[in-house]
Amino acid sequence: MPRYKAVKLELVRVLSSGEISADDPLPTEKQLAARHKVSVGTIRRAMDELVAEHVVVRQQGRGTFLAPFSPERLLNRFWPVFRRGGSREIPIVQTLRFEEAQADAEVAVALGIVEGERILRIRNLLLIDGAPVLMDDVRVSRAMFPGLSEERFVARENTMYGFYGSEFGISVIRVVDHLHAVAADADAARAFRIPAGSALLESVRVAYTFGDRPVEQRRTLIHTKVYEYRNVIGGELRTG
């Protein structure tokens, strides 16, 4: 394995340990080079990959920081819902349910826990311009979020992933969405004020943190009459 890969792995290990607060910088290039006994160029090579993967951000003159948990960045990265033909809009979240439960077989597999283990189940309704557009059903391992209560959850001033990060030191770095079209059941029909049987977009998502560790499983129903799920493949290229 090349040295820059080894350095990168070690950096990720440190970042995922939660020892680095979101606000203070990592050691400088020179310090890291000395510590790992490699040249500054090798540190840069490792850092360049971490930047490309949105794990860290670097600022000239300031330093290198863990990618921030700001709503702006997280929405931009993990919120693929847009007004049809238009831009992203910020939803208002209503928490409908917040309860403890036990993991069934499917959730247990998704979260990498054992069946019957305690989980939290959170249901949210998301409104844009007063109209219900999304309905969320989130399941997380109870053990991964000690001390999380409904009060703290609804009092958060951040996105859910930002909340995971700032309050529990858990960085969501990757999500996998499985998309299907489904017919609205009675619950969904009522929530979206549409006839039962209407077509809805269903997203079953698993979010991961470092080391491929699952953080949450989330089932989302999206009313795509006015909004849509937008996916860009190859969005990196910006060569006029």
Next chain:
Amino acid sequence: MPRYKAVKLELVRVLSSGEISADDPLPTEKQLAARHKVSVGTIRRAMDELVAEHVVVRQQGRGTFLAPFSPERLLNRFWPVFRRGGSREIPIVQTLRFEEAQADAEVAVALGIVEGERILRIRNLLLIDGAPVLMDDVRVSRAMFPGLSEERFVARENTMYGFYGSEFGISVIRVVDHLHAVAADADAARAFRIPAGSALLESVRVAYTFGDRPVEQRRTLIHTKVYEYRNVIGGELRTG
């Protein structure tokens, strides 16, 4: 603008001109460095970005090549349809219609042409394991594909994007999918052998080549009973 960016732009310009055949390598680092009067390291910096963007591939000892039009690579990159909970499967394509038409307002905007301009309209049914899973409606500018006939199209031994590349020198490098849930109309119901009104996943895609030039607009209906559209955000990170 940094010099490596300028070099990169120039490289993209050359690659998009179609002068580089898919099989022969670009000039070597040393040659490019001499030609652009920069160091080899600067050439590498530009190349690294092009590799990250899947525009070129590099092989130690061989050289640098335009990203190949192989079905393997293109399916892996631009085909997000998987068996539910399973892996990607290769569909069989039936071309149902191949005809000339005129661009309506929506297509004209998507393809960056003027309303009424001649287009090709291609409808395909895609089957996996004998079952119809997708229905495609593809629209491309007639002028962009001179000499394209139904015979050549159905005789192709490649994916459509591979065909664009190998026969017309057009590299698809980015696609934007707009996903909605819709109710099956009579046409779709018949094709998929499902009741009219069933929920289907609709993808409206625009594919782009270099310089943000649109290549095709494609409306796809997906029967997500057994298959699904899968989207990974942050798939770059592979740090155990």
Next chain:
DNA sequence: TTCGATTTGTTCGTATGTATT
């Protein structure tokens, strides 16, 4: 098969520029 030339991959070190504190 072996060998040598070619080409990219990795690592090092240095110098200079630019943004931040």
Next chain:
DNA sequence: TAATACATACGAACAAATCGA
């Protein structure tokens, strides 16, 4: 202003893969 930290650029050396003589 001065010190700090990242950004850009250059050059050099060696390693590893490829290919043809």
